[in-house]
Amino acid sequence: MVGWKPFNYNTINEVRKDITELKVNLPISGDLGILSLPIELYGRMVKNRFVIQPMECFDATEKGAPSKLTFRRYKRYSAGGAGVIWFESTSTSPKNKSSRWQCRITEENLPKYQQLICAIKDSSKNGYPPFNIVQITNNGRNAVYDGGKRMIVNHNPYLPKPNTEIASDQFLDNLIQEYVQSAKLYKKAGFDAVDIKACNGFLISEMLSAFTREKSKYGGSFKNRTRFLIEVIDRINKEVGINISVRLSVCDLLPYPYGWGMSLNGSMTPDYSEPIKLCKMLVEMGVILLNITVGRNATHIQSPYNRYSHYPRDHQLTAMAFVQGAANVIKKEVPDSVVVASTFSWARHYSANIAAGGISSGMYDLAGFGRMALAYPDFVKDIFSDGKMYENKCCTACNNCWNMVGAAAPKKCPVGCPIRDREIYGVLYRKYVGLKRKTMSPSAVELFDMSEIPPSNPRKYIS
Numbered sequence: 001m002v003g004w005k006p007f008n009y010n011t012i013n014e015v016r017k018d019i020t021e022l023k024v025n026l027p028i029s030g031d032l033g034i035l036s037l038p039i040e041l042y043g044r045m046v047k048n049r050f051v052i053q054p055m056e057c058f059d060a061t062e063k064g065a066p067s068k069l070t071f072r073r074y075k076r077y078s079a080g081g082a083g084v085i086w087f088e089s090t091s092t093s094p095k096n097k098s099s100r101w102q103c104r105i106t107e108e109n110l111p112k113y114q115q116l117i118c119a120i121k122d123s124s125k126n127g128y129p130p131f132n133i134v135q136i137t138n139n140g141r142n143a144v145y146d147g148g149k150r151m152i153v154n155h156n157p158y159l160p161k162p163n164t165e166i167a168s169d170q171f172l173d174n175l176i177q178e179y180v181q182s183a184k185l186y187k188k189a190g191f192d193a194v195d196i197k198a199c200n201g202f203l204i205s206e207m208l209s210a211f212t213r214e215k216s217k218y219g220g221s222f223k224n225r226t227r228f229l230i231e232v233i234d235r236i237n238k239e240v241g242i243n244i245s246v247r248l249s250v251c252d253l254l255p256y257p258y259g260w261g262m263s264l265n266g267s268m269t270p271d272y273s274e275p276i277k278l279c280k281m282l283v284e285m286g287v288i289l290l291n292i293t294v295g296r297n298a299t300h301i302q303s304p305y306n307r308y309s310h311y312p313r314d315h316q317l318t319a320m321a322f323v324q325g326a327a328n329v330i331k332k333e334v335p336d337s338v339v340v341a342s343t344f345s346w347a348r349h350y351s352a353n354i355a356a357g358g359i360s361s362g363m364y365d366l367a368g369f370g371r372m373a374l375a376y377p378d379f380v381k382d383i384f385s386d387g388k389m390y391e392n393k394c395c396t397a398c399n400n401c402w403n404m405v406g407a408a409a410p411k412k413c414p415v416g417c418p419i420r421d422r423e424i425y426g427v428l429y430r431k432y433v434g435l436k437r438k439t440m441s442p443s444a445v446e447l448f449d450m451s452e453i454p455p456s457n458p459r460k461y462i463s
Contacts, residue, residue: 001021001458002018002022002315002458003315003455003456003458004311004312004313004316004454004455004458005315005454006306006307007306007316007346007348007396007397009350012028012030012350015028015317015347015350016028018315018317019317019321022315022318024321024322025321025325025328025363026317026320026321026324026354026357026358027354027357027361027363028350028356028357029357029360030353031360032352032353033356034049034356034360035048035049035050035352035355035356035359035367035383036049036384037049038083039083039365039366041084041131041288041289041338042192042193042243042288042289044131044192046083046084046130046131047081047083047130048082048083048380048384049355049359049366050081050082050083050084050355050366050367050369050380051082051084051085051086051291051340051366051367051368051369052077052080052082052084052085052086052130052369052370053086053342053368053369053373054088054089054135054195054197054247054370055088055370055371055373055374055401055415056089056098056099056102056405056408056415057069057070057088057374057408057414057415057416058405058408058415059073059101059415060101060102060103060104061101061109062100062101063104063106063108064090064091064094064097064102064103064104064106064109065103065109065112066103066112066113066116069414069416069424070103070116071115071116071119073377073416074116074120074123075119075123076123076377077120077373078119078121078123078124078125078129079123079124079125079378079381080125080373080377080378080380081125081380081381082369082373082380083131083366084131084132084133084366085120085130085131085132086135086195086247086291087103087132087134087135087191088103088135089102089103089135089136089137089139090102090103090105090134090135090182091103091137091138091139092136092137092138092175092178092181092182093138093175093178095143095148096138096139096140096151096203097139097143097144098139098142098143098144099144099409100409100412101408101412101414102139105182105185105186105189106185107185110185110189113185113186113189113190114188114189114190116189117132117189117190120132125381131192131193132191132192133192133193133194133195133245134191134193134195135197135247136179136182136183136186136195136197137197137202137203137204138178138179138202138203138204139202139203140152140153140201140202140203140206141161141164141201141206142201142202144409144410149163149165150163150164150165151164151165151167151171152164152166152167152206153166153167153172153203153206153207153210153213153218154206154210154212154219155212156206156209156254156258157258157443158255158258158259158297158447159201159258159296159443160443166213169216169217169218172228175203175228176228176231176232176235179196179232179235179236180232180235180236180239180240182194183236183240183242184239184240186242187240187241187242193242193243193244193245193289194236194242194243194244194245195244195245195247195291196229196232196233196236196244196246197246197247198246198247198248198249199247199248199249199293200249200293200295200296200302201249201252201296204228204229204232205249205252205260207219207225207226207228207229208225208226208229208260208274209225209252210224211225211256211257211258212257212258222274222277225260226278226281229246229278230281230285233285233287234285237285243286243289244285244286244287245287245288245289245290246282246289246290246291247291247292247293248278248279248290248291249261249293249294249295249296250270250272250275250292250293250294250326250330251270251271251272251295251326252294252295252296253268253270253294253295253296253301253447254296254297254447255267255268260274261275261294268447270294270326272326272329272330272333276329276330276333279333279334279337280333280334283336283337288336288337288338289337289340290330290334290337290339291339291340291342291368292326292327292330292339292340292342292364293326293342294322294323294326297441297443297444298444298448299399299402299440299444300312300319300440300444300450301319301322301323301343302319302323302342303343303345303346303370303371303397303399303402304316304319304320304343304346304397305397305398306396306397306398306399307397307398307399308399308440309439309440309452310444310445310450310451311450311453311454311455312448312449312450313450313451313455313457313458314458315458316397317347319343320346320347320354323341323342323343324342324343324358324363324364327339327340327341327363328341328358328363331362331364331365338365338366339364339365339366340364340365340367341358341364341366341367341368342367342368342370344367344368344369345369345370345371345372345394345395345397346395346397348389348391348394348396348397349388349389349391349394351372351389351394352367352379352383352388352389355367371397371401372394374395374401374415374416374417374420374421375393375394375396375417375419375420375421376394376395376420379393379394393420395417395420396419398419400418400419400433401415401416401417401418403429403433404416404418404425404428404429404432404433407432411432413432413433414428416428418430
């Protein structure tokens with residue numbers, strides 16, 4: 001049986017063989033033509049099926065303005081030819097940043113964001129600019145620059161965080177205006193849409209799993225747990241008038257009652273009934289674009305890798321099939337949505353073949369690339385001009401970029417690819433990270449039965 005192993009494929013047929021042996025639903029196509037087809041999004045034709053996923057790179061100024069490195073990154077993405085650029089997560093407040101150098105728009109730095117949008121458009125391939133979305137979030141328990149305690153929605157034994165405090169309903173009420181104000185400024189900056197981030201354990205994502213929050217309009221019932229997200233969207237629709245999208249975790253991969261989208265029997269089996277219900281509500285509110293992901297503490301599933309501190313039993317293609325299968329569930333049950341799937345980069349130069357296979361089979365509409373874009377910003381251009389991606393330019397799934405994320409909060413460590421963008425980020429990696437490798441949290445190691453060495457006996461992590 002095929003278990004976890006580093007990438008070692010020389011032909012697409014070798015990938016197909018493992019997919020077949022693993023018995024996972026991961027279509028793969030030798031024809032990449034569908035990736036160049038345009039698609040309508042909020043009344044506008046998007047030029048192809050590629051999305052640059054939001055990845056915080058923590059290279060803004062301390063006041064949240066984009067820096068030279070920020071401009072460089074997004075200009076390279078745009079020149080690379082992707083149809084959608086999903087700008088990284090930006091904080092709604094200086095008190096809840098996940099790093100001192102996280103992006104945040106203000107009246108003061110608005111001109112910088114306007115300049116950034118102009119630079120993206122000017123850099124676009126063939127003068128056909130991408131559709132630009134910006135992610136808005138309150139970092140909640142993941143904040144590190146809050147001047148005090150981290151504000152959380154409820155206690156979660158699987159996600160211990162020191163120095164936390166349960167946010168009151170009044171505190172949460174007041175946060176809605178921060179989302180509205182940010183959306184107003186991003187509309188002035190020229191973004192095509194805002195994303196109300198509801199994934200990976202950040203504040204709104206945590207609200208969705210607030211089953212144990214008592215005597216609160218933001219806890220307990222489905223209506224209460226989704227209330228904040230719905231009210232933010234309603235306010236932005238009424239007061240701002242900008243397109244809205246949502247990047248949504250459809251299962252937390254934590255046992256109920258601490259995980260959203262999970263079986264009520266406390267197992268690690270997903271139950272997508274509530275996420276499907278929420279997605280239908282979002283589409284009715286005009287939120288057509290849904291960027292689907294999973295997990296709160298499961299890097300090996302969200303971003304399959306070749307090197308880390310701990311290793312799962314299952315092959316990386318199993319993780320890819322699981323995440324893309326979750327996107328397929330939403331597309332099937334909410335057909336009026338436009339769905340973005342993710343978790344492609346581990347497959348290197350065959351990742352476009354998997355994207356083409358998934359889109360051709362109707363599993364999702366758009367393919368989102370995160371780590372790959374850091375390593376290989378012009379991969380889309382190569383696909384359309386040369387009919388392929390080049391392995392020596394691809395992301396190697398070493399997860400050194402994630403090691404840099406870990407150093408970005410306490411240090412001024414901008415995030416990029418130290419392997420393929422060595423002149424800039426290789427130097428920064430050696431300075432701020434060195435030989436240190438990011439470790440998996442103890443709860444993840446236990447939940448997913450991981451080991452410090454690559455195991456030889458595969459076992460599914462999801463029943």
